[in-house]
Amino acid sequence: xxxxxxxxxxxxxxxxxxxxxxxxxxxxxxxxxxxxxxxxxxxxxxxxxxxxxxxxxxxxxxxxxxxxxxxxxxxxxxxxxxxxxxxxxxxxxxxxxxxxxxxxxxxxxxxxxxxxxxxxxxxxxxxxxxx
Amino acid sequence: xxxxxxxxxxxxxxxxxxxxxxxxxxxxxxxxxxxxxxxxxxxxxxxxxxxxxxxxxxxxxxxxxxxxxxxxxxxxxxxxxxxxxxxxxxxxxxxxxxxxxxxxxxxxxxxxxxxxxxxxxxxxxxxxxxxxxxxxxxxxxxxxxxxxxxxxxxxxxxxxxxxxxxxxxxxxxxxxxxxxxxxxxxxxxxxxxxxxxxxxxxxxxxxxxxxxxxxxxxxxxxxxxxxxxxxxxxxxxxxxxxxxxxxxxxxxxxxxxxxxxxxxxxxxxxxxxxxxxxxxxxxxxxxxxxxxxxxxxxxxxxxxxxxxxxxxxxxxxxxxxxxxxxxxxxxxxxxxxxxxxxxxxxxxxxxxxxxxxxx
Numbered sequence: 001x002x003x004x005x006x007x008x009x010x011x012x013x014x015x016x017x018x019x020x021x022x023x024x025x026x027x028x029x030x031x032x033x034x035x036x037x038x039x040x041x042x043x044x045x046x047x048x049x050x051x052x053x054x055x056x057x058x059x060x061x062x063x064x065x066x067x068x069x070x071x072x073x074x075x076x077x078x079x080x081x082x083x084x085x086x087x088x089x090x091x092x093x094x095x096x097x098x099x100x101x102x103x104x105x106x107x108x109x110x111x112x113x114x115x116x117x118x119x120x121x122x123x124x125x126x127x128x129x130x131x
Numbered sequence: 132x133x134x135x136x137x138x139x140x141x142x143x144x145x146x147x148x149x150x151x152x153x154x155x156x157x158x159x160x161x162x163x164x165x166x167x168x169x170x171x172x173x174x175x176x177x178x179x180x181x182x183x184x185x186x187x188x189x190x191x192x193x194x195x196x197x198x199x200x201x202x203x204x205x206x207x208x209x210x211x212x213x214x215x216x217x218x219x220x221x222x223x224x225x226x227x228x229x230x231x232x233x234x235x236x237x238x239x240x241x242x243x244x245x246x247x248x249x250x251x252x253x254x255x256x257x258x259x260x261x262x263x264x265x266x267x268x269x270x271x272x273x274x275x276x277x278x279x280x281x282x283x284x285x286x287x288x289x290x291x292x293x294x295x296x297x298x299x300x301x302x303x304x305x306x307x308x309x310x311x312x313x314x315x316x317x318x319x320x321x322x323x324x325x326x327x328x329x330x331x332x333x334x335x336x337x338x339x340x341x342x343x344x345x346x347x348x349x350x351x352x353x354x355x356x357x358x359x360x361x362x363x364x365x366x367x368x369x370x371x372x373x374x375x376x377x378x379x380x381x382x383x384x385x386x387x388x389x390x391x392x393x394x395x396x397x398x399x400x401x402x403x404x405x406x407x408x409x410x411x412x413x414x415x416x417x418x419x420x421x422x423x424x425x426x427x428x429x430x431x432x433x434x435x436x437x438x439x440x441x442x443x444x445x446x447x448x449x450x451x452x453x454x455x456x457x458x459x460x461x462x463x464x465x466x467x468x469x470x471x472x473x474x475x476x477x478x479x480x481x482x483x484x485x486x487x488x489x490x
Contacts, residue, residue, distance in 0.1 A: 005321040009258060009313060019261045032270075032291070033275035075387040079190045079281040084289065095277070 017106055030095035035078040037098050042109040044090040049083035051091060070108035073098045136473065142171050145247045146475035149485035153382050153478075157294040157471060165466040167459060172490045180449040185211060185419060185440070188449070189283055195277050195451060195486040198241060199429040201234045204283035207449070209363055210284045210425035210438045218417055223287040225406040227364040229297075230282070232395040232402070236265040239388045239395075240432030242482045243318065246385065250477050258314055265307060269300055287412025298401050315389045319382075328382040328419050332465040332477040335379055344461040345454045347391065348434020348481045350375045351383040358428035366465070369401050384480045418442050429454055431482045453487040 019030070030036070047064040059075035060082060062068075076098075083091045135161045142150035156164040164362050176195055186379050191202045205227055212219060234259055244259035251326040273292050274280040283287050291314035314342065318324060339352035349356065350373055357373035359366045374390045376383035399405035419440035426435050432454030458481040 001321055001322045001323045001325050005317045006255065008256070009317070019264075031272045033273070035275040035281070036272055049422065054187065054192040057185065077190065077194075077279070078276070079279075080275070081187070082279075097465075117467075 003054075032095075034095040035080050035093050036081060036096045037073065037094055038042065038071060038076060038080070039092050039094050040109055041090040041092070042111050044067060044088050045069055045109075045111060046088055048087060050085050050087065054081050054085045056081065056124075067111040067113065068108050070106050070109075072104065073107050074101075074104040135163065140474060140478075144475070146479060147483065149483065151478075151483060151485050152179055153474075155466075155471065158445075160471045162466050162469050162471060162474065165463050167463065169485060169489055171489070172486050174486075175450065176490045177449050180446045182445070184444045186285060187447050190287065190448070191214065192449075192451075193279055193281065193283070195490055196453075196484055197386055198199050198238045198476050198484060199234060199431070199487070200279050201230050201283070202427055202429045202434070203451075204280070205231065205364070206425050206427040206434060206436045207438070208283045209427070210287050210436045211419055211421045211440075213423045213425065214421045214438060214440055215285070215415060215417065216284050217413060219287050220410045220413060221365075221407045221410045222291070223411045224365040225383065225402050226292060226411060227283075228366060228369065228402045229292070229399050229406075230270075230280070231364060232398045233266055233269065235395045235430045236392050237270070238482075240266065241312075242430075243385070243386060246479055248474070249479050250278075250324065252324065253325075255314070255317055262310060262314070263277075265303060272296065273300075273440075280335075281445075283291070284412065286415040287410070288411065291411045301400060301403055304399060307397055308393065311389075311392060318385055318389060318449045319341060327476060330382060330383055330479060331381045331386065331473050332469060333379050334465050334484075337448060338464055339379070339461060340466055342460040343457050344428070344432075346482075347384055347387045348432065348458050348461060351387045352379040353377040355473065358426045358433045361426060363425070363427060365402060365405075366426040368405060369398050371398055376425075381480045383474055388482075418444055419446070431455060431484060431487075432458060434487075451487075451490060453490075454486045455481070457490045458483070459488075 047062050047069070049062040049064065049069065052060040052062045056079060057075050057077045059072040061070045080093045083093050138155045138157055138239050140153040140155055141147065142152045151181040152168045154166040155162050176191055179191055183191060193204040195203045240259050240263035244256045244263065247255035247259060263402070270280060271277045273296060274282045274290060313337060334352045336353040339349045339354055344352065353375055355373045355375045360373065371394055372375060374387050378389050420442035422437070423441040424435060424437050426433055434454055437448070437450040438446060442445050462478060462481045466474065469477055
């Protein structure tokens with residue numbers, strides 16, 4: 001048993017660089033594999049709904065008729081199961097995290113209609129009013 | 132006989148971030164009995180299996196605990212693989228071993244920090260957590276997550292570690308081992324630390340056996356049992372012996388855990404030397420039908436996973452027996468006869484994880 005066994009570490013710490021990073025001034029560099037948030041390339045999405053069915057947190061909603069893909073940003077658990085199961089590979093995992101917010105947000109992505117003439121067929125009038 | 136009084140401990144207590152409530156029956160400053168009550172963070176994760184696809188449940192199993200998240204996911208996957216007769220590729224088994232041991236180092240370093248904090252050694256606490264940060268960074272580099280890794284799946288691993296990444300990790304471990312030795316000297320030899328740990332909270336070998344203690348808590352009482360020796364992942368190909376102590380007090384538990392960190396680094400080196408090339412996952416088709424009981428050695432001790440499947444997407448039952456649940460009777464036994472001031476340290480030395488216990 002000895003005393004002052006920690007002094008070596010204390011002295012070393014006095015003359016070495018800090019272990020922490022001055023956060024807002026020096027932002028973090030994320031590793032390549034970091035799972036931050038899911039992003040969609042909506043133009044390639046075929047609205048098959050596989051991501052929505054696979055999602056363990058039920059955070060993804062796919063509306064084939066309206067051509068929308070929406071995700072609850074704070075419901076997503078960043079497991080990237082949807083990214084793995086997407087048949088068109090239009091989902092990807094980005095490194096930055098969703099910024100903190102006072103309210104839970106839902107991000108909705110709308111696919112541009114390919115041919116405007118077909119739009120009334122895809123979303124019949126009055127359907128949204130009953131929903 | 133002096134008057135008895137009851138002092139409540141928890142569910143909110145500075146030494147333990149998790150909610151456990153104990154009614155401490157005291158005679159003066161001496162604890163005569165401790166009556167526990169748990170159930171503050173029950174989340175119904177076992178029930179959820181009836182409503183979730185068995186593949187999706189891997190991500191829920193990981194969330195049983197934030198510290199042994201990898202091993203919870205792996206335990207569930209291995210049980211499902213046994214039911215479905217899936218042979219996992221060799222490389223995936225080695226990856227599981229490496230990540231398991233990294234989890235163990237991360238858990239033990241976290242615990243050492245909490246212990247230092249419990250006896251008021253703030254700077255030692257920060258040193259432990261500084262080292263732990265390196266492990267978390269390594270996890271983020273290899274899996275993409277710092278706490279929840281999501282790399283397990285039924286049939287293998289979802290991600291591979293390139294060989295140069297494993298080499299980088301080994302060099303980080305070399306540096307870390309030196310720093311750990313310096314830190315271990317403070318934990319094991321410092322006079323002030325020793326006065327708080329030595330001779331406190333004895334658990335004899337017989338008591339540990341009778342009360343069904345598991346993990347380092349049991350091994351510190353002299354029982355050399357380690358579920359890793361039963362052979363899962365790549366452990367049958369790794370040479371190691373369970374670390375034990377015969378003393379059975381708080382110091383012995385610290386000693387066992389510190390040596391387990393060094394042992395884990397050694398296991399990672401062995402696994403890195405033996406890891407074969409190849410696939411990391413095999414495709415799994417069909418639904419499980421049958422039941423299996425899987426035992427894995429978590430940082431806190433042996434965890435048991437029971438899975439019962441009925442041939443559909445949804446399992447009938449998942450039961451998890453977590454190490455803290457098995458250690459609670461032993462902890463209550465050690466509390467009898469101790470001083471009130473030693474109670475926080477005694478509770479900490481079983482390394483309690485209440486959210487595991489209540490799921």
